[in-house]
Amino acid sequence: MPTRHSLVTGANRGLGLEFVRQLLARGDRVVAACRHPGKASALNQLTGQHPGRLHVLPLDVADPKAHAELAKELDLLGDGEHYRLGLLVNNAGVLHSGERFGRVSAAHLEDSFRTNAMGPFLLTQALADKLADGAKVANITSELGSIAGLGRFGTPSYNISKAALNMAGALLAKALAERGIAVAMLHPGWAQTDMGGDNASLPVAESVQGLLRVIDALTPKQSGSYLDWQGQTLPW
Template sequence: MPRTVLITGANRGLGLEFTRQLLARGDAVIATCRQPAQATALQALGAAHPGQLRVLALDVASEAARAQFTAALEHALAGTALDLLINNAGVLHSGERFGHVTQAALEESLRVNAIGPFLLTQALAEHLRDGATVANLTSQLGSIARVSRFGTPSYCAGKAAQNMLGAQLAQALSPRGIVVLQLHPGWVQTDMGGAQAPLSVQESVAGLLAVIATATPAQSGRFLDWQGQELPW
C-alpha cells in the first residue's frame, strides 16, 4: 500500500535519492529543504510526479522554522498520518584540526545533527501513525567504540548525540509500536562523502529502504548500517 513519507534535507544526495525511490514506489512524499525555490532537482521530481510530492521549507536547526513547518504540515497532510519519517538533514565541517576546532562548528553540528531531528520528531509525534517508522540517518563516525583517530570531532559528537536521542525516542514511542532506527548509510558518493566513496546513492538508499521495510519493534532503538548489520555504540 502507498505510504505517506516525510524526508528532511531532500534537495540533494541521500535525501533526493530517498525521494526519487519512494516516488517510484508510489508513495506520497513530503520533502523538505531550507530553500525549496533553489532545489531544482527536487522541483523536477515534483513535476514528474504531479500530486504525489509536496516540497516544504524547513531548517531543522531553527526552533521558529520547526514550529512554522509543523503548522504547515497539518494542512499538507489533510487528515492523513505519516507512515515514515526520515531525518536525513545533516551538516559536516570537514578538515578540522586539533587546536583549531571552533565552538561554532560544535554547536552547529549538535543543532543540525542531533537536537533538530529529536525536537522535530517530538513535534511531529501526533502526526505519526501508530506502528510508523522513524529513520534517523546517522553515521558510524558517531560510534565511540570505533574511534581510532582524531577527525571531524564536531560531526562525530553530533552523530553520537543523535544516536543517544534516537534511542531515547525509541523508548518514548514504543507504547505506540513506532520503530525508531539509527541508520548508517555507508560511505556514499555525495557532496559530503566525496567522489572516492565506494557506494552510490542508489545502492545505499535501496539498502536502507530494505532495512526500514523489514524492521521490527524488537529492533527499535538499534544502530544499524545500510545492510542491516548492527554497529557498536
C-alpha cells in the first residue's frame, strides 16, 4: 500500500500535534502547518525523530495569501511529481473566552469567522488540486456549532464560526463529490487541550485515536456528515 501524504493545520499543539504524532506512527508522510514553525519545539523534535517524513511549514489559516504559499511549498515536496494529499485535517482554530452578551465585539466575531470557517474553506479550495481522488478532508468542528443542540448563551463568536464551518464543510462535500473525496465535520469531544480548559475530561490521545477511526471508516456516501469522535451523528 503506498505511503499516504497527510497535512494537519494548527499542528504545533493540542489536537493538531497529536494528529501529527499518530499519523507518523501509522507510517504517513506528514506536513505539519502552523503560524510560527520556529517556535514549535515539539514539532521540530518530531522532525528529528522522523527524518524525511515530517515537514513543518508556515501557515496562517486566516490569510488566503498563505494558502497559496503553502500550495507552492507542497509542489516542492513532490520531487518533480505532482504532490497528492490523501488526508487534509483542518484543525487550526481560535476560541475567544469570556464573551458576555452586550459586550461581544466585532473584532472577535471577525477573527473567529476568518480562522474557524473561512480559513478551512478557502484552504481546502486552494489545495483541491493537491487532493488525490478518494482523499479525505476532516474539518475539526465542535458540538457547539450545532444550532439544534444549543442549550445556553456562551462563546458566541466560536459557536457562530463553527456553525459556519459546518455549512462550509457540507458545501465542500458537494464540490468534491465527483472525485470521491469524503468530507466530514468532526467534534473531538471535550478534549484536554489549552482550548478545552481545566475541566475537560477526554485525553487528547484518546480523542485523536477516535477521530482517526472515524476518518478511516468514512466513505464517499457519508461525505458531508457531522459526527463526534466516536462516530455518532450530531444534530445540525
